[in-house]
Amino acid sequence: MELKNQKGQWGSKFGFLMAAVGSAVGLGNLWGFPYKMGMSGGFAFFIIYIILVIVVGVVILLCELSLGRRTGKGVIASYRELGRSHAVIGWLSWLSPCLILGFYSMLGGYCIKYVVANIGDIFGTSWGVGVTDSGEYFTAFYTDQMQSVIYTLLFIFLTTLVVSIGVSKGIEKFSTIAMPALFFMLVIVIIRSCTLPGASEGLAFIFKPDFSVFRGWGWIKVLAKAGGQMFFSLSLGMAIMVTYGSYMRKEDDLQLNAVTIPIADTIIAVMAGMAIMPAVFAEDLNPAGGPGLLFVTLQTVFQEMGKAGPIFGCLFYGLVFIAAITSSISLTEAVSSAIMDRSIARGKPVNRRKITWGVGIFVMLEGTLVALDGLGSHGFPHIFGQSTLLDAFDLVSEGLFMPISALATAVIFGWLKPGWLDSEIRNLGSDGKAAFGMRKYFYFCLKFIVPPMMILVLLGQIDSFFGLGWFS
Ligand code: PHE
Numbered sequence: 411m412e413l414k415n416q417k418g419q420w421g422s423k424f425g426f427l428m429a430a431v432g433s434a435v436g437l438g439n440l441w442g443f444p445y446k447m448g449m450s451g452g453f454a455f456f457i458i459y460i461i462l463v464i465v466v467g468v469v470i471l472l473c474e475l476s477l478g479r480r481t482g483k484g485v486i487a488s489y490r491e492l493g494r495s496h497a498v499i500g501w502l503s504w505l506s507p508c509l510i511l512g513f514y515s516m517l518g519g520y521c522i523k524y525v526v527a528n529i530g531d532i533f534g535t536s537w538g539v540g541v542t543d544s545g546e547y548f549t550a551f552y553t554d555q556m557q558s559v560i561y562t563l564l565f566i567f568l569t570t571l572v573v574s575i576g577v578s579k580g581i582e583k584f585s586t587i588a589m590p591a592l593f594f595m596l597v598i599v600i601i602r603s604c605t606l607p608g609a610s611e612g613l614a615f616i617f618k619p620d621f622s623v624f625r626g627w628g629w630i631k632v633l634a635k636a637g638g639q640m641f642f643s644l645s646l647g648m649a650i651m652v653t654y655g656s657y658m659r660k661e662d663d664l665q666l667n668a669v670t671i672p673i674a675d676t677i678i679a680v681m682a683g684m685a686i687m688p689a690v691f692a693e694d695l696n697p698a699g700g701p702g703l704l705f706v707t708l709q710t711v712f713q714e715m716g717k718a719g720p721i722f723g724c725l726f727y728g729l730v731f732i733a734a735i736t737s738s739i740s741l742t743e744a745v746s747s748a749i750m751d752r753s754i755a756r757g758k759p760v761n762r763r764k765i766t767w768g769v770g771i772f773v774m775l776e777g778t779l780v781a782l783d784g785l786g787s788h789g790f791p792h793i794f795g796q797s798t799l800l801d802a803f804d805l806v807s808e809g810l811f812m813p814i815s816a817l818a819t820a821v822i823f824g825w826l827k828p829g830w831l832d833s834e835i836r837n838l839g840s841d842g843k844a845a846f847g848m849r850k851y852f853y854f855c856l857k858f859i860v861p862p863m864m865i866l867v868l869l870g871q872i873d874s875f876f877g878l879g880w881f882s
Contacts, residue, residue, distance in 0.1 A: 416760045417750050418577025419657045425582035426662065427670065430654055432585040432736030434675040435592070437517060437704075438643040440730055444616055444683030445699035446639055450632050453619035456680075459636045463644075463672045466637070466863050469855045470646050470816055472668035472848075473823050473831065478655025479664065480834040484748035485649035487755070488656070492822060492830070499822070503649040503815040504748050507741040509807040510648065512776035513800040514738050515569070519561030519781070520705060521731040523551060528712065528727060531720035538720070544709035548701075555788070558781040566777055569738045570770030573746060574763050577657050581739055588732045595729040596678070599685040602722055609688035615697060616683040631881040634870020637863055642808055643675055645737070647816035649744040656747070664835050665848060685726075701785070704730065745769050795876065809871040817864035824856035 420426040447455050481488040489500030527547075530538030539547050552558055572580045603609060623632055641647055658664075689711045690697050698707055712723035746766045753760050779799065783790045786798035793802035823831055836846040846852075873880045 416754060417657070417747060417762070419659065420662075421578040421582055423662060425578065425586050426654070426658060427667065427674075428585040428589045429581050429736070429740070430651070430667070430671050431674045431678075432589050432733075433645045433650055433654065433740030434643060434671055434737075435589075435678045436643075436645075436733050436737035437514070437730070438639065439675065439679040440682045440686070440733055441700055441704050442639055443643065443679035444686050445697060445703060446635060447683060448615040448687060448697055449699075450635055451620045451623040452615070453617050454621050454623065455632060455636060456617075458632055459640060460676070462633075462636055462640050462863070463676060465855045465859050467640050467644050467646070467672050468668050469852055469860060470819060471644060471651055471671060472664060472835065472852065473819050473856070474646065474651035475655035475658070475668060476664050476831045476834040477819075477823075478652040479658045479660070479662075480831065482656050484656065484751045485652045485744065486748045487751045488652050492827060496822060499815050499818045500649075500748075502811045502818075503647060503652070504745065506648040506807040506811045506815070507650065507744045508772075508776075509803045509811075511566075511738060511741050511745070511773045512780045513803050514734065514741065515566045515773060515777040516558065516562045516780045516800070517701070518565035518569070518731065518734040518738055519558065519563070519777075520552070520701070521727050521734055522565055523557070523561045524705060524709065524727040525724055525731060528720045528723035532724065539709060539713065541713075544713060545706050547709070548705045549787075553784045553787045555782050555784060558784060559778050562777040562781040563774055565735070565738070566770060566774050569735055569742055570766055570773070572735075572739050573742045574766040574770075576762060577743075581743060584739070585736055588736055592729050592732045593678075595725050595732075596681050596685055599722060599726050599729070600681060603685050603689040603692075606689060606692035608692040608694075612686075612688035612691035612697075613684065615691060616687050627881060630866065631870070633863075634866050634873070634881060637867035638808070638813075638871055638874075641812055641816060641867065643679065644672055645740060647812035647814075647819070648741070648807075649748070650740045653744040653747045654740065660837060662837075664837065665846070742766065742769055742773065801875070805871075805875045809875050810868070813864050813868040813871060817861060817868070820856050820860035820864065824853060824860070828853065 420429070477488050481491050483491070485503045486497060486500035490497040527537065527539050530536070531540065572584045574580065604613070645651060686703070686708065687697060690707055693711050693714050695707050695710060697703070708726065709723065712719040712726070715722060746769045749765050749769070750760045750762065780803065782788065783799040785800065790799060793799065794805055796802040796805055832846060832849070836844045870881065872878070
């Protein structure tokens, strides 16, 4: 048996695509993108975002998928195959999902809580939100350590369960059902949202081009913001696409996937904007980003919709939950896969269950800590000057490790080892011809465009986390 089959393999092209898109589509699309687009130039931001996806996202995604498929290994062993010193990059990329899981799980747990609360409202029970102010309701929830921890652990349990079942029977099967369901639910919410009176103002907020944000040095800020958003949204620089690539079959077309995944991710992000912002404006609320948008502003919208509100609330938080869990599944698989490589290296059989539940327990400890912090409401020490544990974890993973690892990936494959991936990317198409159609384009972007962009993203992240005001 080929070694990599010990960990699993995708059963179909569609299954892989759903799992990869499932990883990409997450909270970043739902709460980050619409808000950032609205605040940073509307359609003008969108154009910049699309250009970045084409010249940076597609290229790094192709690197990661083909690296994984060539080695058939998890992220640490994959980079080690390039040379001993390169393993450092593997380690950095592996540590990011370890950290992200801590806070992502807590937010996933919040989604479960809101599905439950809206079900409670459908039946008019006491565990619904009722007529309580949504801001107060949210504060009461996240400061309640017991409840926060329970929902966080439930989310981690469900994630680990799917991952422990395996690549094709667990992750692929789950994503193949969940992702089309998410799409369907999103369409229903868009129809409701866009037919509310006053919805057009919300559409104007996201789409109206505003080129004034590019004035002076403003364009650097927009570029850094769009770049950071794109990396997080495509799950790049975090071991995931290397790991998912390692389960691909040799006959799968890498170039096609490197284009399809970002297109699907971007479409869902724009659709999320069309679902969220019209409703926010129709109710005369202020648009926001982050947890406040999802759990306060939108809950207010559902409360004000009358009888049908909780039904749409349930549908909406259900879809956010699916988006979050398919992403956390990919994070857990990326962490576990690298550990499974150790058994393989020692010539031992892979015990997927034991390893994934081991990772699950680690994430439970981490998630409990983040949940106990209650978004900074319990006086935990401020790490790296951040007021919540969530922000501290996010700073290190998304803010530092991710752009560093992506920058290193571009330098390795563009400058240090050009050609290393060529034979992998140039796979046989269905017509029996081998081709690497975008080769020239790939190397041009990898050498000259990605590195300066990544440095900019890195500076932009540091600037925004520490509020240094370099780019304002
Ligand atoms: N891409 C996911 C999102 O948009 C988040 C994520 C980041 C998932 C990193 C996995 C890894 O929310």
